[in-house]
Amino acid sequence: xxxxxxxxxxxxxxxxxxxxxxxxxxxxxxxxxxxxxxxxxxxxxxxxxxxxxxxxxxxxxxxxxxxxxxxxxxxxxxxxxxxxxxxxxxxxxxxxxxxxxxxxxxxxxxxxxxxxxxxxxxxxxxxxxxxxxxxxxxxxxxxxxxxxxxxxxxxxxxxxxxxxxxxxxxxxxxxxxxxxxxxxxxxxxxxxxxxxxxxxxxxxxxxxxxxxxxxxxxxxxxxxxxxxxxxxxxxxxxxxxxxxxxxxxxxxxxxxxxxxxxxxxxxxxxxxxxxxxxxxxxxxxxxxxxxxxxxxxxxxxxxxxxxxxxxxxxxxxxxxxxxxxxxxxxxxxxxxxxxxxxxxxxxxxxxxxxxxxxxxxxxxxxxxxxxxxxxxxxxxxxxxxxxxxxxxxxxxxxxxxxx
Numbered sequence: 001x002x003x004x005x006x007x008x009x010x011x012x013x014x015x016x017x018x019x020x021x022x023x024x025x026x027x028x029x030x031x032x033x034x035x036x037x038x039x040x041x042x043x044x045x046x047x048x049x050x051x052x053x054x055x056x057x058x059x060x061x062x063x064x065x066x067x068x069x070x071x072x073x074x075x076x077x078x079x080x081x082x083x084x085x086x087x088x089x090x091x092x093x094x095x096x097x098x099x100x101x102x103x104x105x106x107x108x109x110x111x112x113x114x115x116x117x118x119x120x121x122x123x124x125x126x127x128x129x130x131x132x133x134x135x136x137x138x139x140x141x142x143x144x145x146x147x148x149x150x151x152x153x154x155x156x157x158x159x160x161x162x163x164x165x166x167x168x169x170x171x172x173x174x175x176x177x178x179x180x181x182x183x184x185x186x187x188x189x190x191x192x193x194x195x196x197x198x199x200x201x202x203x204x205x206x207x208x209x210x211x212x213x214x215x216x217x218x219x220x221x222x223x224x225x226x227x228x229x230x231x232x233x234x235x236x237x238x239x240x241x242x243x244x245x246x247x248x249x250x251x252x253x254x255x256x257x258x259x260x261x262x263x264x265x266x267x268x269x270x271x272x273x274x275x276x277x278x279x280x281x282x283x284x285x286x287x288x289x290x291x292x293x294x295x296x297x298x299x300x301x302x303x304x305x306x307x308x309x310x311x312x313x314x315x316x317x318x319x320x321x322x323x324x325x326x327x328x329x330x331x332x333x334x335x336x337x338x339x340x341x342x343x344x345x346x347x348x349x350x351x352x353x354x355x356x357x358x359x360x361x362x363x364x365x366x367x368x369x370x371x372x373x374x375x376x377x378x379x380x381x382x383x384x385x386x387x388x389x390x391x392x393x394x395x396x397x398x399x400x401x402x403x
Contacts (some may be wrong), residue, residue: 001048001099004092006166007106008054008079013348014380016363016398017328022056023107025063026226027311030274030292032104032308033220035070036236042071043112046102050095052088054079061252084192085166090178098172098386102194105166107219109229112235114215117402118169125174126209127199128167130217137221139164139196143208148208161272162210164196165217168226179204222348223361223379226326230309233292243275246283253289264301276312289354300335306357307341317370325359334370344377363398381394 015116018026028227041049049072053060057078061240065075077092096266100122102115117140118128127148141162142150151164153168177198178236199208220229239254243261253271255265261275262281273287276295279361294312299305303320310316310327317335324341327333339360346353360374373394374380381398 001046001101001103002048002050002096003041004089004096004100005034005037005041005049005051005104005106006085006088007060008052008057008082008088009107010055010082011107014147014220015156015223015377017223017226017326017361017384019364019398020056020329021055021059023220025056025059026220027294028109028187028226028230028292028309029237030276030294031233033109033229033233034060034064036109036233037104037106038064038067038070038072038074038112040112040115041102046115046116047072049074050077050092050258051075051081051106052090052092054082069349077208082192084197085195086178087197089175089195093175093178096172096175100171103166103168103170109216109218109220109233110164111216114165114167114213114217117213118167118211119216121209121211122169124207124209125171126169126211127164128211128213128217129210130165131161132159134165139194143210147210148210151196151200151203153194153200165219166195167217168195174202178265209323213269213385222353223326224346224353224355224358224377225312225362226309227290227307227324227358230270230292231307234290234292235272237274239271239274242280243277249282258295294329313363316363323359324357326361328364328366329364330365331368332366333368333372333401334388337374338372339367339374340376342376344375347379360392 007024011018025032047162072400079088139153139165211372217234218229218232220226239256241257243257245263246265248265249263250268255269255271256274258277261279266284267282269287271290273291275293279297281299284301285299288306290307293310296313298315300318302318307324308322311329314327314331317325317333319335322339325339341357341359345358351399358377361379366384368386369388371389378392379395384400387403
């Protein structure tokens with residue numbers, strides 16, 4: 001059996017963290033989200049993978065190459081324009097044989113259990129469903145027994161909290177409905193169409209099974225979702241010390257330290273925590289659970305970090321405080337940065353969201369001066385320059401300058 005991974009999307013709502021990579025390549029637990037998807041398939045014996053790529057596809061293709069390193073055989077299909085998941089599947093159809101196949105979104109964190117549960121339901125087309133607190137952001141599913149009777153993409157009205165996860169089993173014959181998309185509804189295929197749009201009329205004609213899985217499915221829609229998806233990714237990790245731990249360091253729980261990393265005296269680290277290769281931590285740094293630190297990161301003395309995602313090649317100045325925050329690649333902060341977490345209300349997609357316990361989001365290659373205070377829920381764009389002593393509340397566009 002083959003699987004199609006849909007990984008062509010940009011993830012615009014996750015900006016600034018998708019400025020230089022597609023959503024599926026955002027690192028959580030120090031691994032791209034897409035890597036967990038490939039792993040879940042391979043652990044279920046599905047090694048033949050067709051990966052549809054588009055936006056920033058070079059980052060995906062360089063990382064996975066032919067898939068050998070991950071126990072898979074990966075073929076690539078290029079979607080040059082963002083014409084939706086239905087178009088992406090139509091493009092991939094030439095790579096599929098006459099057997100049934102899986103379709104999996106490449107930008108959701110999943111484990112092998114969710115794939116295993118789907119594979120138990122192959123009598124006809126099947127879809128993994130889940131409950132969501134924000135169903136309006138997804139395709140909402142109306143289920144009678146185990147049969148899907150209605151499917152509405154991002155409804156404007158409340159019709160339930162059971163959503164489509166974007167994980168499917170399809171018999172080969174269903175591709176007929178996707179391969180005619182060149183004349184979709186009488187028009188040439190120049191606009192975006194999702195798989196849900198094709199399936200919605202079909203569920204009234206064919207029996208499609210709703211699979212409620214015991215496995216893990218986690219999506220990140222907005223930047224402030226990343227600390228929690230990172231925390232859940234850390235559940236996949238073990239522990240191991242391949243770097244140097246100086247005397248006077250306290251390690252508790254599952255702590256993973258990469259090759260070439262030095263943890264200096266006086267540091268206190270409570271897992272689950274993963275720290276990449278070539279990092280320098282401390283001395284006298286506190287790192288608390290659900291934190292991932294990328295490769296080549298420097299965290300200066302007397303800094304406190306909790307429930308954070310810190311991407312590679314960043315520098316966090318001394319005497320700083322970061323909680324429930326995301327720090328992009330190559331960020332440089334001076335001493336005394338204060339980014340606490342708290343409940344807050346943020347605006348996105350013309351809606352207000354009440355968030356619980358969230359900190360700051362700082363885009364790649366931003367430079368933050370000393371003694372800067374960043375209010376909870378603030379999103380700072382990429383390549384910004386923030387002067388000493390600034391107070392940031394709200395959002396900053398890319399390349400903003402604050403003096």
